Amino acid sequence: MSMMTSTPLSVLSRGSIMPEGHDATTMSYQSRFLWALQRETTAHDWCEPNYTHSIFIAEFYNTLSNFLFLVFPSICMWLFHSSYVKPLKSPSCHIAFILFIVVGATSTYYHATLSLFGQILDEISILWVIVITWALWMPKEYFPEIFNKQRRRWQCWWLLVTVMITCTSWLWPALNAICLMGLAIPVTYIMARETRKTVNARVKTLGMRCIVVWCFAFTTWVTDRLHCPFWLSIGFPYMHALWHLLVCITSYQAAILLCYYNAIGDHSHEFNISLKLWPDETWTKTGIPYVHVEKRVKNYPVKMAPV
Numbered sequence: 001m002s003m004m005t006s007t008p009l010s011v012l013s014r015g016s017i018m019p020e021g022h023d024a025t026t027m028s029y030q031s032r033f034l035w036a037l038q039r040e041t042t043a044h045d046w047c048e049p050n051y052t053h054s055i056f057i058a059e060f061y062n063t064l065s066n067f068l069f070l071v072f073p074s075i076c077m078w079l080f081h082s083s084y085v086k087p088l089k090s091p092s093c094h095i096a097f098i099l100f101i102v103v104g105a106t107s108t109y110y111h112a113t114l115s116l117f118g119q120i121l122d123e124i125s126i127l128w129v130i131v132i133t134w135a136l137w138m139p140k141e142y143f144p145e146i147f148n149k150q151r152r153r154w155q156c157w158w159l160l161v162t163v164m165i166t167c168t169s170w171l172w173p174a175l176n177a178i179c180l181m182g183l184a185i186p187v188t189y190i191m192a193r194e195t196r197k198t199v200n201a202r203v204k205t206l207g208m209r210c211i212v213v214w215c216f217a218f219t220t221w222v223t224d225r226l227h228c229p230f231w232l233s234i235g236f237p238y239m240h241a242l243w244h245l246l247v248c249i250t251s252y253q254a255a256i257l258l259c260y261y262n263a264i265g266d267h268s269h270e271f272n273i274s275l276k277l278w279p280d281e282t283w284t285k286t287g288i289p290y291v292h293v294e295k296r297v298k299n300y301p302v303k304m305a306p307v
Contacts, residue, residue, distance in 0.1 A: 042110075042119040047228035047237040050114070062111040065241035068248040069104025072288070073097035076252070079278055079290040084259070087271060087293040096136060096255060099129040107244065123176035124166050129251075130183050131162045137258035139265050142190060188214065191254055194261050202275050203260060206289055210253035217246035253289070260291050272296055 039058065040050070046062055053060035077097045085091050106125045110118030135155040147154045169176045188211070195207025224231070224239035231237045256275075263273045272294050277287030 038115060040114045041116040042114050043116075044119060045114060046111075046240040047224045047231055048240065049232075049237065057112045058114045059111040059240075061238045061241040062244065063108050065244040066104045066108045066111070066248075068245060069100055069107065072248060072252050073100035073104075075278070075288060076290060079288070083276070083290060083292040084263075087295060088263075088267060092136060093259065096129065096132050099125065099132055100252070100255075103129055104248075120169060120176070123180065124169060126180055127165060127169075127176065127183075128162060130180070130187070131158050133255050133258060134158060134183075134187075137255070137262040139190075139194070139258075139261045141265070187254060191257060194257065200275070202284075203257070206253060206275065207257055210250050210257060213246055213250040213253070217243055217250055220246060256289050256291060263291055263293060267293065270296060 046059060048059045048062050050058045057063050074097075077094055080093055080097070085093060103122070103125045106118065106121040109115075110122040112118075135151075135158045138154070140149040140151065143149050143154055147157070165175065165179055169179075191207060192211055195204055195211065198204050198207065220239045220243040224237075224243065228237065231239060260273065260275055263271070267273065274292045275289055276292040277283050277289055280287065
């Protein structure tokens with residue numbers, strides 16, 4: 001559904017919208033950039049009617065529903081600092097959580113303005129959080145043979161690819177959606193495979209929950225795009241806002257599971273790895289999961305003093 005402006009618009013093949021009478025060849029790069037900063041310049045508009053709750057926010061509920069992306073990562077950085085970062089001396093995991101916050105901030109800006117610039121920032125930040133999670137925590141058994149199970153080489157490769165996609169996406173915004181969906185498929189496969197292999201009941205439950213929530217989340221995204229007239233007719237055009245809530249939960253769960261699987265594969269010989277819940281272990285359905293790492297205590301034989 002499109003509710004952008006009454007002014008005639010033409011949609012370019014690159015996925016952006018230009019005013020009538022203009023195209024990419026008649027506008028300078030500076031003019032295109034300044035135009036992309038304006039409100040309602042994105043080619044994608046969601047089902048929620050624009051500016052119905054606030055004159056300053058285009059999609060009110062789609063904007064507010066990003067709050068979980070700001071809350072979850074902040075809590076996780078605090079939990080992981082003492083339970084994961086210190087024992088493994090791995091502060092790089094904070095990068096992933098910071099990028100989760102960036103996703104929330106850019107999505108908020110995008111849905112508040114519906115600008116093309118906001119759309120590109122939103123999609124690029126999602127791309128980076130997926131790739132950084134892959135680079136940090138993907139189990140080495142899934143590395144192609146060319147990387148020889150060397151994480152540093154794996155990380156450099158994905159850094160190079162992501163920088164190239166980021167630069168290209170400013171010229172072809174439609175490339176972002178293709179890359180994001182392409183990355184989601186192998187992540188879903190790995191989650192399902194690892195969940196099936198694990199014997200840890202808590203990890204298996206979290207893995208199954210993650211996959212189920214992802215399926216629900218993807219359904220809300222699709223139905224918002226394809227069945228907008230129906231949702232408008234029943235007075236609930238907020239499926240994309242629900243997508244934000246569900247995808248935040250499932251993305252966080254997937255990141256925690258990848259972190260756990262990686263820790264088991266790389267550090268279980270030296271550390272005890274477990275999945276804990278915050279604020280209390282009894283909160284099995286609503287607690288926030290996190291990876292807990294502690295040094296193994298070696299049991300040395302006790303020497304008896306001579307009599």
